[in-house]
Amino acid sequence: MIERPTVFVVDDDDSVRKGLERLLKLRGYRVESFASAEEFLQQKIEYKIVCLVLDVTLPGINGLDVQNFLLRQGILVPIIFITGRADIPTAVRAVKSGAVNFLTKPFGEMELVTEIENAFAICRKESDQRSEVADIRHRYATLTERETEILSFVVSGRLNKQTASELGIVENTVKVHRRRVMRKMHAESLAELVMMTQKLNLSAQQQPRL
Numbered sequence: 001m002i003e004r005p006t007v008f009v010v011d012d013d014d015s016v017r018k019g020l021e022r023l024l025k026l027r028g029y030r031v032e033s034f035a036s037a038e039e040f041l042q043q044k045i046e047y048k049i050v051c052l053v054l055d056v057t058l059p060g061i062n063g064l065d066v067q068n069f070l071l072r073q074g075i076l077v078p079i080i081f082i083t084g085r086a087d088i089p090t091a092v093r094a095v096k097s098g099a100v101n102f103l104t105k106p107f108g109e110m111e112l113v114t115e116i117e118n119a120f121a122i123c124r125k126e127s128d129q130r131s132e133v134a135d136i137r138h139r140y141a142t143l144t145e146r147e148t149e150i151l152s153f154v155v156s157g158r159l160n161k162q163t164a165s166e167l168g169i170v171e172n173t174v175k176v177h178r179r180r181v182m183r184k185m186h187a188e189s190l191a192e193l194v195m196m197t198q199k200l201n202l203s204a205q206q207q208p209r210l
Contacts, residue, residue: 005120006047009033010040010066011055011082016105020053020112027113037061045075048127051100051119053112056083056090064090067097076126078119082107136196139185147184150177155194 007029011017017033024031030047034040037058056063063081070077081094081102091102100119103111143151153163160178164171187193 004028004030005049005051005123006030006032007116008040008043008045008050008052008054008077010035010037010052010058010063012036012058013055016055023109023112024116029116037063037066041066041069045077049120049123051078051080051116051123053080053082053116056081056087056094064094064097067094067099071097076123076130078122080112080115080119133199136185136199140196140200142184143181147177147181150174151181151185151193151197154178154181154190155197 007024009017009020009024009031010033011020012035014035017035021031021033032043034043038061040052041061052066054063054066058066061069063079067079070079079094079099081091081099082105083090083102084105094102100122101115103115140148149167150163153166158166160171160174164174167174181187182193185193185196187196
């Protein structure tokens with residue numbers, strides 16, 4: 001079953017919060033709303049495709065504090081800030097920190113829906129990228145210690161003869177390990193193998209075991 005995208009709404013104004021909840025549910029979204037940042041932050045975010053419609057001027061923990069908290073925790077939730085008054089410095093700060101947009105109340109229904117769909121697109125892209133990295137990480141973990149060494153030499157551009165000399169092994173052994181690395185990593189070319197190591201942030205001079 002395809003998971004419906006989820007919109008989290010955080011606004012201490014009951015009428016605004018409930019109005020947004022009704023509107024978004026009619027649009028087919030799953031909606032979870034909260035009257036405070038503290039209440040929202042107690043929730044465990046388990047859905048893959050989500051976004052957060054977040055009021056800036058909340059009592060207690062404000063919207064920017066929520067954004068900073070999520071960034072520090074490495075939690076991916078694209079944010080659409082909403083506010084009752086235009087505040088350019090705050091808007092610039094929020095967008096620079098990764099907010100999708102900053103809407104001033106009252107905003108139009110289609111304006112909000114457009115930004116929500118943009119947020120979902122960002123979330124899908126990031127989710128796909130994380131899944132890809134996790135898959136590459138799993139393949140990397142299947143390499144033996146020697147294969148990991150060979151990988152580091154291969155992606156640094158060393159020739160088989162150079163690798164054999166530095167490791168004190170014969171060139172044919174390097175070729176065998178290199179083929180195994182390519183097969184285990186599901187790499188069709190050297191360029192593809194290099195891209196994989198870049199996605200794992202591996203240094204050509206280091207051979208960390210993930």
